[in-house]
Amino acid sequence: MTVDVQNLTPRMVVQELDRYIIGQHKAKRAVAIAMRNRWRRQMVAEHLREEISPKNIILVGPTGVGKTEIARRIAKLSGAPFVKVEVSKFTEVGYVGRDVESILRDLTEVAVKLVRDEMERDVMAQARSSAEARVLDLLFPVAAEPKGYSDRPAEPGKPASHTRERLRELLRAGKLDDREVEIDIEEQSTGVHVVPGLPMNEQVGQQLKELFGQLGRRTHKRTVPVAEAQELLAQQEARKLVEQDKVVREAVRRTEQLGVVFLDEIDKICSRDNVRGPDVSREGVQRDLLPMVEGTTVSTKYGPVRSDHVLFIAAGAFHTSKVSDLIPELQGRFPIRVELESLTAEDFVRILREPENSLIKQYRALLETEGIKLHYDDDAIVAMADAASRANSLLENIGARRLHTVMERVLEELSFEASELTMKEVRITPAYVHERLDGLLEDRDLSRHIL
Numbered sequence: 001m002t003v004d005v006q007n008l009t010p011r012m013v014v015q016e017l018d019r020y021i022i023g024q025h026k027a028k029r030a031v032a033i034a035m036r037n038r039w040r041r042q043m044v045a046e047h048l049r050e051e052i053s054p055k056n057i058i059l060v061g062p063t064g065v066g067k068t069e070i071a072r073r074i075a076k077l078s079g080a081p082f083v084k085v086e087v088s089k090f091t092e093v094g095y096v097g098r099d100v101e102s103i104l105r106d107l108t109e110v111a112v113k114l115v116r117d118e119m120e121r122d123v124m125a126q127a128r129s130s131a132e133a134r135v136l137d138l139l140f141p142v143a144a145e146p147k148g149y150s151d152r153p154a155e156p157g158k159p160a161s162h163t164r165e166r167l168r169e170l171l172r173a174g175k176l177d178d179r180e181v182e183i184d185i186e187e188q189s190t191g192v193h194v195v196p197g198l199p200m201n202e203q204v205g206q207q208l209k210e211l212f213g214q215l216g217r218r219t220h221k222r223t224v225p226v227a228e229a230q231e232l233l234a235q236q237e238a239r240k241l242v243e244q245d246k247v248v249r250e251a252v253r254r255t256e257q258l259g260v261v262f263l264d265e266i267d268k269i270c271s272r273d274n275v276r277g278p279d280v281s282r283e284g285v286q287r288d289l290l291p292m293v294e295g296t297t298v299s300t301k302y303g304p305v306r307s308d309h310v311l312f313i314a315a316g317a318f319h320t321s322k323v324s325d326l327i328p329e330l331q332g333r334f335p336i337r338v339e340l341e342s343l344t345a346e347d348f349v350r351i352l353r354e355p356e357n358s359l360i361k362q363y364r365a366l367l368e369t370e371g372i373k374l375h376y377d378d379d380a381i382v383a384m385a386d387a388a389s390r391a392n393s394l395l396e397n398i399g400a401r402r403l404h405t406v407m408e409r410v411l412e413e414l415s416f417e418a419s420e421l422t423m424k425e426v427r428i429t430p431a432y433v434h435e436r437l438d439g440l441l442e443d444r445d446l447s448r449h450i451l
Contacts (some may be wrong), residue, residue, distance in 0.1 A: 010036050016077055020357060021066045021348045027338045030057055031074050034311060034336070038078075038258060041309075053308070056178040056293065056333055059315040060265070060323060061340025064399020067315040080258040081111035081251075087314075088324060090285050100288045104298040108260050108305050111251035119247060120238040127241060131233035135171065135226060138181040140164050177227035184219045185232065248302045257340055258309040263289075265318030270325035286327045293333040343392075349386035351400050359407050367426075369391040370418040375427045383433040384410060412438050 013032035014025070021028070034055055041052045059067045065069065075082030083106045088097050120127075140163060170176050224232065269282045269289075292298075295308030316332060323337060343351070352360050361380065364374045388402040410433055414426060 005388065008035065008039070013077065014157045017070060017073055020355050022347055023343070023353060024061075024066050024070065025376045027059055027061075027066070027070055027340050030338045031070055032285055034313075035078055035237050036075055038311065042257065054311040055294070055336050056312040057336040058323060058334040059313065059336065059338050059340060060318050061315075062317050062319070062342055062397055063398055064397075064401040065343055066400070067340060068262065068264060071260065071313045073432070075158050075260045075262075078258070079114070080260050081107050081114055082260045082262070083107045083110055084264060087285065087289070088265045089267075090288070100285070100292050103261055103292060104255070104307050104310070105300045105303055107261060107310070108300050108302055111255040111259065112302065114255060115254065116242060116247050117250045119242045120235075123241040124234065125237055127234045127237035128230070130237040131230050131257050132168070132171065132185075134166060134233050134237075135181065135230055136167055138183070138229070139171075139176070139179070139226075140167050144278050159332055163338055171226070171256050175226060176225070179226050181225050181226055181229050182220045182221050182223050183229050183233060185222045186236065187220050195432055209364075212222070213342060214438055223355050236401075238423070252302055252305055255310070256306050257309055258376050259307075261310055263312060263314040265316055266314040266326070267318045270321040277366065283327060284328050290327070290333070293330065314331075337422075342397065344388075345382075345386050347387035348388050348400070348403060351403060352381050352385060356372040361404055363407060363411055367414070370421075371424055372414075372418055372421065373425045374414075375425065377427065379430040380428045380433050383430045383437075387433070387437045409440070412436075 010029065010032035011258050013035060014028045017028045017032075020136065036050075041049055044052060059070070061067060069437060071086065072082070085103055085106070090100050096322070128201075192242070240251065269285045293312050295306065297304045297306050312334070323331060351360055361374055367374050384403070384406050388400075388406045392398065392402050410428070
């Protein structure tokens with residue numbers, strides 16, 4: 001069971017990203033090529049395959065221009081294990097906090113869940129059949145059958161269980177969905193709770209959680225409707241049908257060969273001259289990250305996992321620092337550097353209109369649940385985009401995230417009163433937008449707190 005990326009050409013990747021992210025073509029091309037090279041590497045002869053290392057990427061640009069979204073969409077598109085981590089949360093070895101090896105452990109956990117879900121989907125038809133038999137046993141226990149009853153297909157000369165078959169027909173027709181049955185549900189303990197402030201190696205903590213999780217597994221009886229019972233029992237049967245060893249082998253393979261790690265806020269660990277206190281471990285975190293990016297082996301509860309061929313995509317705004325402030329060894333492990341452009345008012349207009357998950361479509365869908373049809377004039381969209389652009393220039397530039405604030409401000413009154421309105425169609429006009437935003441933009445002190 002492998003991820004099929006053979007037909008995922010760079011051009012197709014860029015086209016898919018264009019559906020959700022406006023602009024930033026250089027960044028899209030860079031990550032598309034990196035993903036295609038992952039497939040190309042798997043097609044290379046084995047003796048050369050190990051020598052081909054991933055071309056890690058560092059994205060440089062202000063906040064809110066699409067850095068994280070590009071990485072997230074790429075991972076989703078390829079079906080690869082993906083984890084996003086904020087580098088500023090890690091501390092140098094010797095300090096209380098997360099160590100960088102947990103990145104690979106988290107990535108492996110993601111891969112295990114990804115593979116297990118896929119394998120369970122593959123056996124779900126068989127699992128549903130077994131779940132149906134278990135529900136029938138609950139509705140019409142085997143012990144209640146006449147002597148000599150068998151759930152196997154009736155042999156020649158032996159009458160079938162008409163009652164059970166009739167129940168099966170009613171069950172499949174959904175006529176028994178509301179009846180209640182009592183089933184056994186497996187419950188797993190959430191694990192050990194670590195006392196805050198207590199020094200503990202992260203790997204030891206993980207082992208303790210696993211141990212207490214094993215000891216804490218128990219079952220309890222629960223009365224549920226037949227429809228819910230079928231679903232719960234199907235999930236239980238699917239878990240039984242999937243071999244854990246097979247899941248782990250495939251998950252480790254995907255982690256090592258296809259894993260993607262997004263290192264956000266990497267500029268926050270840049271070294272600064274003559275700095276003491278909380279910033280003292282910044283360079284230490286870089287040195288801890290270096291072997292992870294270069295290639296190391298980390299112990300996980302699924303066995304050793306290598307990071308040699310994991311693709312690392314780093315991103316940072318670099319407002320007060322620059323890429324050259326990173327230690328030279330770490331810079332060298334990110335050969336591809338892409339600078340993302342700041343967003344303009346024209347970009348904001350496109351962001352509101354074009355993506356499949358655009359904000360105007362989201363708000364339209366939300367208000368439709370109240371029976372209200374929301375219409376936007378073209379000039380109103382331009383006015384909202386212009387307001388976001390002006391707010392970014394007057395205040396901190398937070399990129400496209402400013403659109404969330406602007407849209408919420410424009411539609412706040414409507415969202416509050418939607419459940420009580422008698423009119424079922426509302427048109428957002430330029431005047432409607434200006435009435436709610438212009439006063440805020442003129443009052444810079446007020447806009448600093450609201451926009």
